[in-house]
Amino acid sequence: MDALTALHTRYSSPRLSGPEPSSTELEKIYRAAFRAADHGLLQPWRFLQIRGEARARLGELFVDVATSMEPHMPEAQQDKLRQKPLRAPLIIVSVSSPKAHPKVPEFEQDFSAAAATQSMLVACHALGIGAIWRTGPMARHQLVKQGLGLTQAEKIIGFVYLGQPDGPPRPISAVDIQQFVQDWQ
Numbered sequence: 001m002d003a004l005t006a007l008h009t010r011y012s013s014p015r016l017s018g019p020e021p022s023s024t025e026l027e028k029i030y031r032a033a034f035r036a037a038d039h040g041l042l043q044p045w046r047f048l049q050i051r052g053e054a055r056a057r058l059g060e061l062f063v064d065v066a067t068s069m070e071p072h073m074p075e076a077q078q079d080k081l082r083q084k085p086l087r088a089p090l091i092i093v094s095v096s097s098p099k100a101h102p103k104v105p106e107f108e109q110d111f112s113a114a115a116a117t118q119s120m121l122v123a124c125h126a127l128g129i130g131a132i133w134r135t136g137p138m139a140r141h142q143l144v145k146q147g148l149g150l151t152q153a154e155k156i157i158g159f160v161y162l163g164q165p166d167g168p169p170r171p172i173s174a175v176d177i178q179q180f181v182q183d184w185q
Contacts, residue, residue, distance in 0.1 A: 006126040011170055013130030016163030020051060020090035021129050029162075032123035036115035040101050044109035045116050045157070048093040048148060055085040061147040062138050088132075088161035092120070093148060096155040106153075113157045120160060130165035133158045 021029065033045065050058050059082040066081055067073050085091055096113035098106045117133060124131035138144050139156040150156070 001126045003126075006122050009172060010122050010125040011172060012121075012132040013163075013165040013169070014132055015166040016088040016130045016132070016161055017166045018089040018163060020088075021124075021127070021162055025127050025129060028127060029120050029123045029129075032119040033116035036112055036119045038112045038115075039108055040104040042099045042101060042104060042109060042112070044096060044098050045113040046095045046097045046154075048095065050085065050091040050093060051089065055091065056082075058085040058091070059083060061144060065138065065141050065143045065147070068143065085159075088163040090162045092160040092162065094120075094157040094160055095150060096157050097151070098153055110155060110157070113155075117157050117160060124162060129162055131160055131162045133160050135159070 030047065033047070034043065038044070062081045062084060063078045067078065094113060094117040096110045098109040101109075121131050121133060135156075135158050139158060145154065145156060148156075
């Protein structure tokens, strides 16, 4: 698939199954991340791979964090939260890991890490791998960051779920690009 086709046809795959991408495919996906816009060439990101039983441990971390905020959370809600990481065979936690730099503020480095994440999503699509970028309250919670071993300065950009698309792709809606573009006078 050529680059423009991949960019124009990428979609999120909310339902994923196994197997997870191969090591060769993962190398290509990560290589795409390193082509993201990166002022100062700081590579202000890192990636955690969560697979196998580690997915269940992530689910337990989510439940522990949620019940610390809501001690009387119903068991059904806890189970739903516990199952979230099991929706794909592999989760990549995209982490912004800012570096001290006099000309590149932290927010730019966060944007760069997000651009790296988007590049990985496009690479997945080009390889025929299903992927979806998820965030939510767990991506922002300090206890989740601690549980994953992030430093105080690091941020979770997203949980990227990867696997084989389970079902047909969602239709891509047409966009009137001109509604989003204007000349500045």
